[in-house]
Amino acid sequence: MSxxxxxxxxxxxxxxPEPIHLDLVLEDETVVDVIPSIGYVHRGLETLxxxxxxxxYVYIAExxxxxxxxxxxxxxxxxxxxxxxxxxxxxxxxxxxxxxEYSRLHSHLLWLGLFADAMGFENLFMNAWRLRExxxxxxxxxxxxRVIQGSxxxxxxxxxxxxxxxxxxxxxxxxxxxxxxxxxxxxxHDDSIQSRLVNVGTLSRTDAYDLGAVGPxxxxxxxxxxxxxxxxxAYGDLRFEPITETSGDSYGRCAVRxxxxxxxxxxxxxxxxxxxxxxxxxxxxxxxxxxxFSRSEQPRGELVHYLxxxxxxxxxxxxxxxxxxxxxxxxxxxxxxxxxxDVPVIVLSIDPCIGCAEx
Amino acid sequence: xxxxxxTTVVIGIEHLIGRVEQFRKGGYRLVxxxxxxxxxxxxxxxxxxxDYRFENIRIIISPDSEVPSISGMYWxxxxxxxxxxxxxxxxxxxxNIDFNGNFIKTSIPYPFRNLQFQGEGPCQGK
Numbered sequence: 372m373s374x375x376x377x378x379x380x381x382x383x384x385x386x387x388p389e390p391i392h393l394d395l396v397l398e399d400e401t402v403v404d405v406i407p408s409i410g411y412v413h414r415g416l417e418t419l420x421x422x423x424x425x426x427x428y429v430y431i432a433e434x435x436x437x438x439x440x441x442x443x444x445x446x447x448x449x450x451x452x453x454x455x456x457x458x459x460x461x462x463x464x465x466x467x468x469x470x471x472e473y474s475r476l477h478s479h480l481l482w483l484g485l486f487a488d489a490m491g492f493e494n495l496f497m498n499a500w501r502l503r504e505x506x507x508x509x510x511x512x513x514x515x516x517r518v519i520q521g522s523x524x525x526x527x528x529x530x531x532x533x534x535x536x537x538x539x540x541x542x543x544x545x546x547x548x549x550x551x552x553x554x555x556x557x558x559x560h561d562d563s564i565q566s567r568l569v570n571v572g573t574l575s576r577t578d579a580y581d582l583g584a585v586g587p588x589x590x591x592x593x594x595x596x597x598x599x600x601x602x603x604x605a606y607g608d609l610r611f612e613p614i615t616e617t618s619g620d621s622y623g624r625c626a627v628r629x630x631x632x633x634x635x636x637x638x639x640x641x642x643x644x645x646x647x648x649x650x651x652x653x654x655x656x657x658x659x660x661x662x663x664f665s666r667s668e669q670p671r672g673e674l675v676h677y678l679x680x681x682x683x684x685x686x687x688x689x690x691x692x693x694x695x696x697x698x699x700x701x702x703x704x705x706x707x708x709x710x711x712x713d714v715p716v717i718v719l720s721i722d723p724c725i726g727c728a729e730x
Numbered sequence: 731x732x733x734x735x736x737t738t739v740v741i742g743i744e745h746l747i748g749r750v751e752q753f754r755k756g757g758y759r760l761v762x763x764x765x766x767x768x769x770x771x772x773x774x775x776x777x778x779x780x781d782y783r784f785e786n787i788r789i790i791i792s793p794d795s796e797v798p799s800i801s802g803m804y805w806x807x808x809x810x811x812x813x814x815x816x817x818x819x820x821x822x823x824x825x826n827i828d829f830n831g832n833f834i835k836t837s838i839p840y841p842f843r844n845l846q847f848q849g850e851g852p853c854q855g856k
Contacts, residue, residue: 406827408829408833409833409834410816410832410833410834410835410836413834413835413836415836415841417842418841418842449733453732458731580759581759581804581805582805582806583759583760583761583804601733601782602733603733662738663736664736664777664784664786666734673761675761675777677762677764677775679766687766688764688766690762690764690766692761692762692764696809697761697762697806699806700805700806700808700809729834
């Protein structure tokens with residue numbers, strides 16, 4: 372048996388958009404153990420509930436993440452609405468659903484580009500991000516913001532989308548879907564991609580469930596957990612099934628995200644078809660008094676905003692449990708037994724968002 | 731209309747391990763663990779889910795209490811327990827990976843333990 376050595380990976384590394392540190396224990400080129408460490412970008416966002424009114428805190432919640440900011444804002448608002456028993460107008464719920472799915476498209480395309488880049492496939496990276504621009508343009512046009520949308524508020528949404536604009540959005544999706552088909556063919560069928568991903572970083576179904584994996588990490592191992600099935604926002608009115616793969620390897624996680632792009636397009640189409648007329652917000656009176664675990668399905672998986680109010684305008688507690696935090700233990704499991712050269716691809720395969728995880 | 735039914739059962743700290751064991755044997759996954767400071771006490775919530783059934787157990791402890799780790803039953807719990815220790819200073823006994831206060835690196839120790847803001851926000855004191 373060879374001597375064990377420890378190789379530090381991160382917090383600064385070419386494939387890491389955000390800092391996570393891994394102590395990799397190696398025997399020759401094989402990783403035999405991993406100690407993860409985060410904490411480089413802790414911002415203390417949760418403490419700001421003491422400084423901001425609950426209606427203002429939505430701006431903080433949105434800034435938890437620069438990729439899925441809309442879903443953070445929506446999940447926070449949903450939690451306050453549940454505590455205060457607010458009936459949010461149906462049109463607002465449909466608009467939230469539409470923006471959530473555009474956020475998922477944007478996040479998955481961003482990740483696919485980064486993933487291609489991590490494998491050294493830079494042309495594919497550029498193509499993924501070229502398509503992502505279309506999604507960002509729609510978000511900017513309909514909310515006013517490319518990254519931080521700011522369109523969600525407690526009681527509904529700040530902006531409506533006209534029916535004419537919705538019809539244009541639905542029509543534009545046809546070309547976008549065709550472009551995505553070309554891109555997905557490469558990710559799903561190209562030999563060089565498969566040689567980097569198949570049987571790399573395998574996580575069994577049992578391990579995925581036991582270790583608390585969520586989102587594409589869980590679904591890539593065959594665990595069909597998708598919080599949209601709880602029916603929040605307008606998802607209860609739409610038809611869809613969680614996308615799953617059974618291989619549990621990096622390819623499986625990639626394939627789930629690729630297939631979810633098409634699922635999101637379908638959900639947007641359904642939402643545009645069914646969106647009712649009506650108000651987009653309800654008047655909010657009083658302060659939240661009670662608690663709620665508001666849950667939603669982010670592009671990376673299950674997001675939990677725990678909110679507790681005491682009848683004043685400041686919450687007692689906001690606790691944000693992001694999918695990346697709970698996907699760290701499964702990552703440790705995936706890395707054990709892999710080759711050192713595969714570590715960057717495996718780390719990226721969970722789509723880590725560390726700033727989001729540390730809040 | 732409620733999106734989902736959520737239950738929270740308050741238990742004594744001595745029943746924590748036994749109750750978590752029941753969730754584990756019942757096939758529930760651990761969703762999260764969080765800590766809230768209420769007055770001079772800490773409220774710790776453990777959340778579990780199975781088939782979209784969301785259930786919580788809660789223990790209420792004094793600041794000097796030691797909480798048993800559940801990482802023996804749910805291996806991934808170490809991220810929540812280390813975070814709870816680093817932010818609130820809650821002592822957790824028997825963690826499978828103990829970062830000894832270095833999981834979340836903060837400029838002051840246990841920053842969530844005694845939160846105090848004085849006149850910094852626009853709404854402070856109003």
